[in-house]
Amino acid sequence: MAGLMIDRVTKRFGEQVAVDALSLDVAPGQFVALLGPSGCGKTTMLRMLAGFEALSEGEIRLGGRTLASREQHVPPERRNMAMVFQSYALWPHMSVADNVGYPLKLRRLEGDAYRRRVAQALDLVDLAAYAERSPQELSGGQRQRVALARCLVADPDVVLLDEPLANLDRHLRAAMEQSFRDFHRRTGATMIYVTHDQSEAMSLADRIAVMRDGRLEQWATPEALYRQPRSAWVAGFIGQGSLLQVAAGRPGQRLGEDTLMRGLAAVAAERTQPVLVRPEHVMLLPELSSQRGLRARVESATFRGERYELHLRLESGEALLAYHHAALVEGHDVALLLREGWCLEPDR
Amino acid sequence: MAPSLTEGSQQRWLLTLLMLVIVALSLVPSLRLLMEALGDLAQGSEAPLWRVLQAESTWRALWRSLYTSGLGMLIALVLGSLFAFVITLTDIRGKAWLVFCFMLPMMIPPQVTALSWLQLFGPASPLLKSIGMAPPLGSPQPLHSAEGIALLLGIQSAPLVFLALRTSLLSLPRELVEAARISGARQAQVWGQIILPVTRGGLIAGGAMAFISSLGNFGIPAMLGIPAGYYVLPTLIYQRMASFGTGMLAEMASLSLLIGVLALAGVALQQAWMKRSRFGLMGHSGRAHDFSLGRWRGGVTAVLVAVLLAILVAPLAALVVSSLVPAVGVPLTLESATLAAYHEVIGRQGATWRAVRNSLWLAGGAALMLVLCSLPLAYRLLRLPRRWQSLALGAIELPYALPGVVLAVACILLFVRPIPLVNVALYGTLGLIFVAYLMRFLVVCLKPVAASLAQLDPSLEEAAQLAGAGPWRRLGGIVLPLVAPALFAGGLLVFLLAVNELTVSALLWSAGNETLGVLIFNLAEGGESVLAAAVSVLVVALVAALMLCLNLLAPYLPKGVVPWQG
Numbered sequence: 001m002a003g004l005m006i007d008r009v010t011k012r013f014g015e016q017v018a019v020d021a022l023s024l025d026v027a028p029g030q031f032v033a034l035l036g037p038s039g040c041g042k043t044t045m046l047r048m049l050a051g052f053e054a055l056s057e058g059e060i061r062l063g064g065r066t067l068a069s070r071e072q073h074v075p076p077e078r079r080n081m082a083m084v085f086q087s088y089a090l091w092p093h094m095s096v097a098d099n100v101g102y103p104l105k106l107r108r109l110e111g112d113a114y115r116r117r118v119a120q121a122l123d124l125v126d127l128a129a130y131a132e133r134s135p136q137e138l139s140g141g142q143r144q145r146v147a148l149a150r151c152l153v154a155d156p157d158v159v160l161l162d163e164p165l166a167n168l169d170r171h172l173r174a175a176m177e178q179s180f181r182d183f184h185r186r187t188g189a190t191m192i193y194v195t196h197d198q199s200e201a202m203s204l205a206d207r208i209a210v211m212r213d214g215r216l217e218q219w220a221t222p223e224a225l226y227r228q229p230r231s232a233w234v235a236g237f238i239g240q241g242s243l244l245q246v247a248a249g250r251p252g253q254r255l256g257e258d259t260l261m262r263g264l265a266a267v268a269a270e271r272t273q274p275v276l277v278r279p280e281h282v283m284l285l286p287e288l289s290s291q292r293g294l295r296a297r298v299e300s301a302t303f304r305g306e307r308y309e310l311h312l313r314l315e316s317g318e319a320l321l322a323y324h325h326a327a328l329v330e331g332h333d334v335a336l337l338l339r340e341g342w343c344l345e346p347d348r
Numbered sequence: 349m350a351p352s353l354t355e356g357s358q359q360r361w362l363l364t365l366l367m368l369v370i371v372a373l374s375l376v377p378s379l380r381l382l383m384e385a386l387g388d389l390a391q392g393s394e395a396p397l398w399r400v401l402q403a404e405s406t407w408r409a410l411w412r413s414l415y416t417s418g419l420g421m422l423i424a425l426v427l428g429s430l431f432a433f434v435i436t437l438t439d440i441r442g443k444a445w446l447v448f449c450f451m452l453p454m455m456i457p458p459q460v461t462a463l464s465w466l467q468l469f470g471p472a473s474p475l476l477k478s479i480g481m482a483p484p485l486g487s488p489q490p491l492h493s494a495e496g497i498a499l500l501l502g503i504q505s506a507p508l509v510f511l512a513l514r515t516s517l518l519s520l521p522r523e524l525v526e527a528a529r530i531s532g533a534r535q536a537q538v539w540g541q542i543i544l545p546v547t548r549g550g551l552i553a554g555g556a557m558a559f560i561s562s563l564g565n566f567g568i569p570a571m572l573g574i575p576a577g578y579y580v581l582p583t584l585i586y587q588r589m590a591s592f593g594t595g596m597l598a599e600m601a602s603l604s605l606l607i608g609v610l611a612l613a614g615v616a617l618q619q620a621w622m623k624r625s626r627f628g629l630m631g632h633s634g635r636a637h638d639f640s641l642g643r644w645r646g647g648v649t650a651v652l653v654a655v656l657l658a659i660l661v662a663p664l665a666a667l668v669v670s671s672l673v674p675a676v677g678v679p680l681t682l683e684s685a686t687l688a689a690y691h692e693v694i695g696r697q698g699a700t701w702r703a704v705r706n707s708l709w710l711a712g713g714a715a716l717m718l719v720l721c722s723l724p725l726a727y728r729l730l731r732l733p734r735r736w737q738s739l740a741l742g743a744i745e746l747p748y749a750l751p752g753v754v755l756a757v758a759c760i761l762l763f764v765r766p767i768p769l770v771n772v773a774l775y776g777t778l779g780l781i782f783v784a785y786l787m788r789f790l791v792v793c794l795k796p797v798a799a800s801l802a803q804l805d806p807s808l809e810e811a812a813q814l815a816g817a818g819p820w821r822r823l824g825g826i827v828l829p830l831v832a833p834a835l836f837a838g839g840l841l842v843f844l845l846a847v848n849e850l851t852v853s854a855l856l857w858s859a860g861n862e863t864l865g866v867l868i869f870n871l872a873e874g875g876e877s878v879l880a881a882a883v884s885v886l887v888v889a890l891v892a893a894l895m896l897c898l899n900l901l902a903p904y905l906p907k908g909v910v911p912w913q914g
Contacts, residue, residue, distance in 0.1 A: 050526070050530055051529075051530075052526055052529075075529070076526070076529040076530045077529045077530070077531075077532045077533055077534055078532075079530070080532075081530055082530060082531070083526070083527065083530045085523040085526070085527060086523075087521060087523050088523075089521065089523035089524050089526065089527035091524055091527075091528070091542060091546070092546060093545040093546055102528070102531055102533075102541075103531035103532055106531060106532040106533050106537065107532060150527075150531070154531070154532070160530075
């Protein structure tokens with residue numbers, strides 16, 4: 001198992017910069033998600049890792065070995081990687097077992113050893129009974145699992161996954177997420193997972209690289225991304241929350257209740273620090289007449305099952321999102337406290 | 349609401365009627381042929397069908413048809429797949445020009461192809477004489493042979509293989525190749541183990557199409573085979589008709605039936621194979637897989653250019669040289685070069701000019717008529733249940749799928765006597781050829797229009813309907829402008845094919861009613877190869893110009909309408 005080094009990798013298509021000086025250091029066995037809206041360069045980055053695209057600048061190293069740089073380009077077939085494609089890319093003229101065994105055949109494995117490894121791989125994804133079927137006879141989720149089995153059969157150094165759940169319905173997604181988690185635990189392979197779905201990335205990955213316009217916006221664990229997003233853009237992309245202007249703190253600082261409430265009370269001209277307030281940190285006070293707290297008007301209340309989601313409007317005109325156990329009437333005034341907030345870098 | 353409902357049903361009835369008439373007309377020639385060939389079976393061993401089947405000449409011609417078409421198909425497969433693979437899958441430069449030049453032979457009429465190759469080889473070749481490389485007088489013309497015919501058939505039908513294979517290569521999802529490469533497959537393994545097996549459907553389709561089209565080809569075996577006494581089925585029919593006139597119609601019908609059945613069997617076999625090797629492919633397609641040729645690029649380009657020089661440029665050069673010499677056998681020099689042949693063709697008001705005029709009228713008239721029919725016909729066809737739709741399309745396609753000789757014999761059978769009720773005699777007039785063209789080329793015009801209509805979002809018409817537009821108004825105001833490019837392209841394709849047509853008109857022409865194709869054929873047969881070459885050069889120029897016109901239209905058309913644009 002070897003770590004993957006991505007060092008200031010840049011990719012230009014003509015004038016357009018698809019990936020801009022991206023650097024990541026992936027530890028062996030880590031599950032990494034490349035997350036970002038469409039067009040942010042995450043798929044291009046993945047294709048450069050696979051070797052389907054050449055780099056314009058920078059370097060990709062696996063262990064001590066340089067895979068790609070401006071001068072050097074190891075072709076995909078000699079990188080010992082594997083990939084799950086969005087369309088699964090199962091070869092229609094081969095059976096399920098032949099699809100899974102193809103990487104082994106290319107490594108000149110034959111006879112019993114070949115059959116055993118194919119059977120093992122199919123067992124791992126619960127498809128042993130389907131070995132002789134043709135891929136067209138399988139459902140979407142089954143095809144997905146064949147693609148996974150093909151991936152792991154040859155013990156690749158790195159497994160690349162290109163939005164593998166994008167073509168599945170919501171119910172199947174949850175099941176497949178679980179099988180990805182199992183798969184990662186059992187094989188311990190280094191995995192790079194491209195997605196635009198933040199909840200998918202948060203629930204699967206050890207570490208997430210958030211990308212925007214080809215650049216790395218933040219590189220952190222899912223918890224850190226949620227609690228300590230670097231910029232207003234990341235905060236808006238991951239989880240829910242409201243952005244308030246406060247006259248206290250500096251980027252990267254957590255504000256407690258007292259500082260936050262005081263900072264909010266200042267005059268508008270002094271409130272220049274953007275602060276993220278998650279809805280779970282907004283506490284509604286039972287008494288409107290209380291001297292403590294901010295006043296806000298309820299704009300709408302949406303039923304979400306376990307709770308209500310309240311869209312509030314502060315007296316300063318700023319919007320605030322809060323959770324509450326009961327429905328509140330639109331147009332009513334409430335008093336509230338903000339438990340904590342996180343100071344962000346202003347957006348570029 | 350009520351008036352628009354009646355208007356809608358009125359429109360539906362009119363269109364249905366039109367469709368039924370057209371489908372019936374498409375079927376009539378084949379039915380008439382069947383009747384004639386099978387009608388006298390009661391006579392036992394004296395029935396025309398038995399006499400034809402017992403004649404040795406029939407079986408010899410059949411075997412020669414199969415041999416030349418089979419060999420031609422192999423040549424077409426080699427040439428077509430070479431170009432399809434290299435142009436579609438690699439990063440070779442100048443793709444658009446390579447494709448255009450490779451497709452040109454398909455659009456050049458076969459008699460012109462044959463004439464230009466005849467001018468390229470043999471002791472009388474003006475080109476070889478001009479560069480002092482002509483073989484001695486009396487040495488044989490190598491093209492007057494089965495292999496010569498096969499070679500030309502192969503070159504003419506290679507674009508069909510190219511198109512079929514290119515289509516299936518373009519629909520090959522990029523991920524299938526990438527998945528193989530990241531699994532560890534080298535380029536050679538990717539070709540052999542992924543690309544070839546997945547696209548074999550295209551290869552089969554292309555081969556079958558090349559075989560069927562070679563089977564029905566008349567111009568090439570006529571120009572190369574008849575002088576050597578080498579008859580294939582279409583030329584056998586032509587020769588019998590030329591020597592015996594309409595007296596042997598029943599035998600001719602039987603021979604036509606034989607070749608028609610052969611062609612349709614080929615089509616059926618192709619469809620069956622295609623069904624077996626068709627895969628539901630998923631993923632991103634439509635983008636060429638860029639295999640990097642690297643240092644091989646120069647060499648591969650040179651090979652393709654050399655092939656094009658041999659199969660296109662050299663024969664056309666021979667044709668041009670032949671059209672510029674004052675007489676057959678005179679080498680071309682700066683002093684001897686003359687435009688006399690062109691003066692003769694364009695300037696004099698003789699048979700030449702008449703044939704050009706006839707062909708222009710026939711092709712233009714047929715194109716216009718078919719353009720007018722196609723839109724309402726396609727509009728109604730697409731609203732049929734799927735089953736009926738494919739049956740109707742099959743009927744309309746029949747006169748085009750059958751070899752031209754078969755349609756010509758059927759038309760003679762249909763119109764040799766005046767049409768009952770109206771008492772109009774078409775036989776021996778230009779009208780006969782015109783009607784045959786309408787039947788034969790309807791599907792050529794219909795296909796692009798139907799493809800374009802099928803792509804149209806139904807909500808466009810529904811929105812107009814909600815805004816208050818009646819059915820005719822919608823057809824004229826919404827549908828027509830949106831499919832106009834396809835209509836125009838369909839008309840242009842019909843014109844392109846009809847203006848050069850030889851097979852049908854070779855059997856249907858009469859004195860004063862020659863077509864351009866017949867003119868070239870007769871001039872060449874009569875030894876006037878200089879004049880024939882001059883007419884041919886003009887024809888090639890016309891074809892190239894029309895193809896360029898279609899190229900300009902291509903961006904406004906659905907994929908696949910312009911045959912040489914992927």
